[in-house]
Amino acid sequence: xxxxxxxxxxxxxxxxxxxxxxxxxxxxxxxxxxxxxxxxxxxxxxxxxxxxxxxxxxxxxxxxxxxxxxxxxxxxxxxxxxxxxxxxxxxxxxxxxxxxxxxxxxxxxxxxxxxxxxxxxxxxxx
Numbered sequence: 001x002x003x004x005x006x007x008x009x010x011x012x013x014x015x016x017x018x019x020x021x022x023x024x025x026x027x028x029x030x031x032x033x034x035x036x037x038x039x040x041x042x043x044x045x046x047x048x049x050x051x052x053x054x055x056x057x058x059x060x061x062x063x064x065x066x067x068x069x070x071x072x073x074x075x076x077x078x079x080x081x082x083x084x085x086x087x088x089x090x091x092x093x094x095x096x097x098x099x100x101x102x103x104x105x106x107x108x109x110x111x112x113x114x115x116x117x118x119x120x121x122x123x124x125x126x
Contacts, residue, residue, distance in 0.1 A: 024050035025101055026073060026080065030123035034112040037120075044112065046082075046094075046123060059084055059092065066092070073098070080108050090115040096123070 026048045033041040048057040048071070055071035064087050071082035078098040086092055096110020105125055112121035 025078075025098060025106065026050060026055060029126045030108065031126055032121050032123040034114075034119040034121040036117075044121060044123070048082075055082070057082060080110070086114065094121065096121070 027050060028048065030046040030048065031043070033043055035041040045060050046057060047061055048055060048068075050056070055068070055073060057068040057071055059066050059068075066084045066086060068082045068084055071080075073080050078101065079095065080098055081093070081095045083094075084092040091114070093113040094110060096108040098106060098108050100106040107122050107124050109122045110120075112119045
């Protein structure tokens with residue numbers, strides 16, 4: 001009887017732990033602002049998901065949405081990189097480091113390059 005009680009308690013704890021997991025570390029909606037210091041800031045909303053083989057994503061869901069052309073995550077350094085093209089035809093490249101991986105509100109801090117201009121950007125998972 002003790003074994004059954006301990007087994008039931010263990011199963012409950014395991015199910016709670018499993019439900020607390022966030023899955024692939026990039027899944028979700030990420031938000032931040034990029035721009036030159038002292039200049040106007042531009043909001044970036046990035047939605048990423050992993051289909052089991054590749055990172056898929058889109059930038060600024062809605063009327064101005066663009067899709068990732070390429071995306072990668074280096075698990076040794078937690079470096080995230082994706083490329084796209086803006087609606088105006090400007091190349092977009094983002095490269096940053098995933099931080100606070102165990103937190104729901106983890107961040108990716110790096111460089112958002114659009115039309116050849118580098119801008120600091122920290123994306124926070126919502």
